[in-house]
Amino acid sequence: MNINIFFIAISFGLLMIFIGFKPLDIKQRKFVDVPLFQLETFTLHELSQKGLITLMKGSKATRYSNRYKVDNIDYTDNSKEFIANMRADNGLYMDKEDIIDLKGNVIYNREDGLIFESDEATYNKKSAIAHTNKDYVMYRGDNIVVGTSVIYDNRLNRVESKNVVAKYQIQER
Numbered sequence: 001m002n003i004n005i006f007f008i009a010i011s012f013g014l015l016m017i018f019i020g021f022k023p024l025d026i027k028q029r030k031f032v033d034v035p036l037f038q039l040e041t042f043t044l045h046e047l048s049q050k051g052l053i054t055l056m057k058g059s060k061a062t063r064y065s066n067r068y069k070v071d072n073i074d075y076t077d078n079s080k081e082f083i084a085n086m087r088a089d090n091g092l093y094m095d096k097e098d099i100i101d102l103k104g105n106v107i108y109n110r111e112d113g114l115i116f117e118s119d120e121a122t123y124n125k126k127s128a129i130a131h132t133n134k135d136y137v138m139y140r141g142d143n144i145v146v147g148t149s150v151i152y153d154n155r156l157n158r159v160e161s162k163n164v165v166a167k168y169q170i171q172e173r
Helices: 002-020
Strands: 037-048 051-063 067-077 084-094 099-110 115-124 129-132 136-140 143-147 149-153 158-162 165-167
Touching (some): 067 099, 084 115, 115 149, 136 149, 143 158
Antiparallel strands (some): 051 067, 099 115, 115 136, 136 143, 143 165, 149 158
């Protein structure tokens, strides 16, 4: 009788384990967007046979396989006729497309004195076009232009804008 009680107790214990514990459910995930590395207070130089093409500075950057996410970005494009500098609170530099997406206190400053400010802007390095669909203020000397969106072509020195209010100083010759 003792052996029967022993087997009944073992069977009851195994039944309780089977009912009480569930098998471990392991989920497998693919991590496609894993940061490759992080930089703090950095300066990145892009050089070619002609010299310095790009200069990018920031307080923090996270490198992914196809982009840099940068805090306090200061980006300079020296590949065109006029040097263009862009600063913003945050930037996303997609290196395969050569596109810089800027957000927060954006200042676009060109070597010849043209400046525009907005809350966000996108710059395409290949086409040298900066644009924003947000309100902006553009300066060049004493001239001021205010509008609701702007497309600025650095190569052709051409500006397209909507809802423009402009104050120009015309010089007589």
